[in-house]
Amino acid sequence: MRDDLVGLEISHQQLEELTNLPVHNELILITKSLKKLGKYLIEKMRGTEGATVVFIGCCTFVFAYLLFDIFLKIFIIKIPIPSGILLILFSVWMGGFIQTILYMIWKVKNNFLKSNMTNSLRILLNDVKRYNDVINAININDQIEEAGNLEVGIKQRKKVIAALNLTKSDLIRALKTERILRENKNFILSNSELFANNLATLTSMQVTEQATEHGRLLNEALQIALDVQHEMSRLHSQG
Template sequence: MRNDLQGLEIGQKELQKLTNLPVNDELIILTHPMKRLLSRVVERAKGSEAATVIFIGMTILVSSYVAFDVIIRLFVNWVTIPSWLLLVISSCSVGILTQIFFYILWKQRSRTVRQNMTHSLKILLNDVERHSAVIKAIDINDQIEAAGNSGVSLNERKKVIEALKMTRNDLVRALKTERILRENKKFIVSKLELFADNLPTLTVMQVSEEASEHGRWLNEVFQIALDVQQEMKSLQSQGS
């Protein structure tokens, strides 16, 4: 990714911090990191590090089994089944219980998001996704151009990047404002100036470049800003 695209996305951690909600939270599946780890081990085992990888892997397995066997003999010597079988059963049980815990935690966090979801927040989250999609599309286009396809270079790149920066700032302001109103139902809306910096500029760009691709996208952002302002007025009337 080129330097001018760095930092333009609103990542999941930042989005959760801005909204104070676990939005876009994904269920942790224990088998996924295990598969990734196994893939790395197999990949390195096929290379020049094969002997080292096999030695380290066998050392970890044997050491774990020996340590587990010693603990069983010292503290649970009444168990009659083989220690290796008990290790397998214990590992599976811990894995299942941990996965259940992650599932319950994910369900609770998802319920929290649903209970606090507002019309404006739904619009903003959707536009954050579109914002990220535009950045991804530009990055892919840059990679294609870097591969030697000079004919795919993006016209008015600087203008698009500036529009992305402006839109990111506006989305951040909108998300902060939505959180204030959501968490303070009786808050008197006096923060419309949060949009004062960029909204007039976006209006001018919308009129002058509405026929272009990035102008159409800017128009979407402009509409989101208006939607959020309307939602702020709606929340004000509900809280009064």
């Protein structure tokens, strides 16, 4: 990745910090992790470190077997099943137990995300994905250019990078605004008169910057505020 693209992408960690939500909550699968480990070990075994990997693997297995066997003999009454088979069964059970814990954690985070997901946040997350996709596309284009295809070079690259920097700033500001309004929604609803001036200011900013891409995400921040005001009016009418 070229230097002017480094740091432009909004990472998963940064996005979760900005939203204070597990927006990239993924279920960790033990089988998937084991496959990655297996592929890594096979690649190492095919290389110059093959003998070392086999030796360490055998030593690890023997040590685990001996430790498990000693544990059985000291703390558990004799069982007519070979300790090697018991070790395999215990490993399978432990894997299932850990996977169940990981699933429960994923489920709790997923429910928390759903309960706090707003329409504005959903739109912003989609905008972040599109923004990151643009950066990824530019990076791939740069690699194609470096491979010798000079005709695919991006014209006026500095202006494109400057526009991306502005877009990133707008996205971050909009995400921060959404989080503030979401986390203080109840207070805003009960004290709507205190925020009337802020809404008016945002509206005037929308008028002055409406024609520019730089103001597009600012308008999204305005829409978030207006959504809160609309919800407030709806709740007041119900009361």
